[in-house]
Amino acid sequence: MKRDILDRLNTDRESKRPVALVSDTGSGGQTLVYADAPGCGEDLPEELLSQARTALADDRSTIVEDDGKQYFIQVQSPPLRLFIVGAVHITQPLVQFAHLAGYSVTVIDPRRAFADDDRFPGVELSNEWPDDVLGRSTLDRRTAIVTLTHDPKIDDPALETVLASDVFYIGSLGSNRTHGKRLARLHENGFSEQQTGRIHGPIGLNIGAKSPAEIAISIMAEITQARRMATPHGADGTGSNGGSA
């Protein structure tokens, strides 16, 4: 690998910018492709460039053939992050599901009795107020947040902080009635309906979830849908996992 490419990859990693490194496995030639830099990689064959952009969008490295040559498309993506406000019952399975799905997880709960290391072994915990933690965190398109406390004093400041950011998913636990009151408070504080429309509430896909683990599954399914599909609401629930055969 040439020095300038290595330097760029390191810079991209530090600035959390997704990049695809396209390597011709025959000649060893390498090119970088970015989703947010349309001109980049234009010396590549059109079909190969398109496949590199797909790999970037899918967040998945792959080997492809083009015009008799073989290319390794290696995707380097910043980590996925999930902030969970509230160290409640649902939080315990949700942390484990999210870890398995590749998320770095931070649990924030200013109530020290809830967020302690015994209940959440090995999890990054904070007893600060969520708006303090979130205010100094990177809230980008690889970040999701859920608020689970039902307590406006804790959930609302967190929501107000993340509504100003680019996070790809915001979800809040609470019935339709609770969520309606929450929206009214946010509108009083100057947020538009377009802004608050980003909040998934009541949280989670409608799969009839009852136990904390099932609610955690419905939340992870909704986060996945928000990350992978264009429409944030309204999956039709029919199967889609075709696999390769």
Add this chain to the structure above:
Amino acid sequence: MKRDILDRLNTDRESKRPVALVSDTGSGGQTLVYADAPGCGEDLPEELLSQARTALADDRSTIVEDDGKQYFIQVQSPPLRLFIVGAVHITQPLVQFAHLAGYSVTVIDPRRAFADDDRFPGVELSNEWPDDVLGRSTLDRRTAIVTLTHDPKIDDPALETVLASDVFYIGSLGSNRTHGKRLARLHENGFSEQQTGRIHGPIGLNIGAKSPAEIAISIMAEITQARRMATPHGADGTGSNGGSA
């Protein structure tokens, strides 16, 4: 607890029959309520009987008040079981999600190189043929099965065995094309469209899942939906987890 009630509870446990034990916390009086025995528990106040049946359906013990008295409704349910045919990439996160959601999991794969203890620590593994394992297992309304190998020699006999049973969920990995061929083979072998209509294929809720962990989430969400909701297909994807506040 009176001897006859204890005997019944033990019999119910052995025969895997769900039962709710309703105890008057004042008088100590106890009554058993069954979902599949409409006449049972009719000496209870109507509202209390209804709450006991809801607790049974929700598989969740609870304390309720009725007419100034307090009752403990204790639900005894047989374990939830998940059989996974195929020790593939998706199987690893799926096993962990299912354990967290309270399922006993068995992974079946006659290909010994796939199903080994190193890849699945602490999981019940079988290298027998799935129809042999399933044929001698209890396949009841608390049992789900997924087939993930894409290999008709392995998946089909498993499906033929479970289609004759009461399992609450059957799902098969594979594209629409693969699934169409699978259905054609099953119909050739004498299964009706009504029978094969129970198979969720392509497997999983349509949440755009790509990685093995995401596909496992979509499968667990679909299993939860099948267990908890009347309609096996077609959740509308809107939020539902209201919580209590």
